[in-house]
Amino acid sequence: MDKSVFNKIANSIINNIEGGYYNPKWHYKEAMGKSGETMFGIDRVAGGDLNTSPAGKQFWSLIDANKSPSVWKWNYIPPDPLRTQLEDLAVDIIYPRYEQYSKRYLSPEAKELVDSDGRLMFHMAYATWNGEGWFKKFANDINAQVQAGVRDTTQLSQTAVDSRTKEGDRK
Numbered sequence: 001m002d003k004s005v006f007n008k009i010a011n012s013i014i015n016n017i018e019g020g021y022y023n024p025k026w027h028y029k030e031a032m033g034k035s036g037e038t039m040f041g042i043d044r045v046a047g048g049d050l051n052t053s054p055a056g057k058q059f060w061s062l063i064d065a066n067k068s069p070s071v072w073k074w075n076y077i078p079p080d081p082l083r084t085q086l087e088d089l090a091v092d093i094i095y096p097r098y099e100q101y102s103k104r105y106l107s108p109e110a111k112e113l114v115d116s117d118g119r120l121m122f123h124m125a126y127a128t129w130n131g132e133g134w135f136k137k138f139a140n141d142i143n144a145q146v147q148a149g150v151r152d153t154t155q156l157s158q159t160a161v162d163s164r165t166k167e168g169d170r171k
Helices: 003-018 054-066 082-105 108-114 118-130 132-147 153-165
Strands: none
Touching: 003 082, 003 118, 054 082, 082 108, 082 118, 082 132, 108 118, 108 132, 108 153, 118 132, 118 153, 132 153
16 A cells, blocks of 8 residues: 555544553553553554654654643643654554555455555554454455455455454354
8 A cells, every 4th residue: 555545544543543642650541451651552562663663763752752741631632743743653653564464464466455445445554553463364354255256345345344343253
């Protein structure tokens, strides 16, 4: 997927799903489970080597230089220009991982179909935030449909929805 397209999708994920800042030391929420300090869905603890990339280091350095417990409440998003800098860095952190996972887990034909449909692009881009295991699972579901001869992206989009919503129903 072209990085400019990924950027638009990533900003939608950040702004509509992942949200802003969370620090369990400052504003613990039981619903956040064992989550570490997070911003835009990037977890400082569970994110592993995402945080040690050049973009990851700069991302957390900017946060450290600007955060304060009196201002950075739960789900806080800083104003521009810091917001845009952090969003751009989040894309620089996640996009290479999306490319890596796509090459590793999507068949070439499935990747071509995913890259041709905004719904599928969104699903698989968001799967990157979910982690490698979930990306692989979602990719396998799409690959299986493509291997079975499904080329209709609306049908593949329904497979994507089913992958997310019916996961707990599987035996």
